[in-house]
Amino acid sequence: MTDSRTTDLPVTERTRLRRETERGCFDRSTIDAIIDTAPICHVGFTDDDGRPVVIPTIHARVGDTLYLHGSAASRALRRMAGGIDVCCTITHLDGFVVARSGFASSMNYRSVMVFGTARLVTDPAEVATALAAIVEHVLPGRKGEVRPDTAKEIAATKVIALALTEASAKVRTGDPVDEPDDLGTPVWAGVVPLRMVADAPQPAPDVADDVPVPASVQQVLATFR
Template sequence: MSVDGTQEFTRAPRTTPTRYRERATWEREAIHAILDEGYLCHLGFVVDGAPVVLPTLYARVGDRLYVHGSTGSRPLRGAADAGMPVCVTVTLVDGLVLTRSAFNHSVNFRSVVAHGTARQVTDPAERAIALDALVNQAVPGRAGDCRPANDKELAATAVVRLDLDEVSAKVRADGADDDPEDLDLPYWAGVIPVRTVHGTPVPDPGLAPDRPLPGYLGERS
């Protein structure tokens, strides 16, 4: 996995982000599937001409991505007025690909890169949907099983939306791709699977000892 990455998964490889609305249904569904599996994005924006990349949670709701933060946060303040150019990137790593040659080593991964203008969300109903979605994206089912934000907390929270518009997705899901003349070299080749796993939930010490684990936590892998 280098800066160039691999081909896009589209049948006709594209080198630039493509208008989301021009994509085929299967492409939009593939983009959604990648976005729905993750919950951490890397949000890029520009400050004084220089790039800044921060990790943050996100949620997808339909054809929109949401992130949130403190109303005092510099990048989110930037999204309050005319909007802020951003790039949201979501990457899922599936495997390390070892080839006989150093050059052909690669990574199996799925990624989505979305470009556009982020804007602060002020509508209370949309903000509530986004905040629930942010909790549920990381822990499905959780938003309905905790205390919702009160007015003071809502006032301290900025919600920012990015409409899916210019989007590219890349997928590599393949084995070792060695040059033919390297196949007899005496080196191991193959794929090391990589995945993210969730361990046994650790209860807060303040919980009653007999409090059961919520059902939505028991089903996680």
């Protein structure tokens, strides 16, 4: 969101690509753009028995920190609040890559994996910053359109921070890469581009007719058009 830097992140044992290394990327501008434009992420952690759990959730980046949030009563949030290892993966699916063989078929995508240790945010100012960033992440400007959070609402919420220090992006773009023997056959190959679009906003039934669609929603419609 803010204070974006474009320093390259170090390549670690976990983020180094062993295969298809041309798809790997460690520069912060690429990583940040993927994070900032994805509505949701999938966060992985282990349960009390060490077994993996993956949940979809909204995220927001503020500078070098990725924030997650949820109900203070949530099992996942309580577990992460304990300071465990997490992996937060953010994926944009950009297209189906239709090759001349099943084997060469693929997808175009942009994804980021962030590895780190979850930190429960307890400083009230940082909690407020994180919660505002999460609202603004999908609805830019919304914080200025709604009332502030109440103390009760803040108490019912847990915020988790993840330092953006060990992360990598992986990106595939472009045409299928077919086997040389398959070229020249009368089989169609190419890419079917995919994107997320927003349809016309549906007002809640209790919204008065003279209340206009706000700027934040207009912004979403412009982004996902």
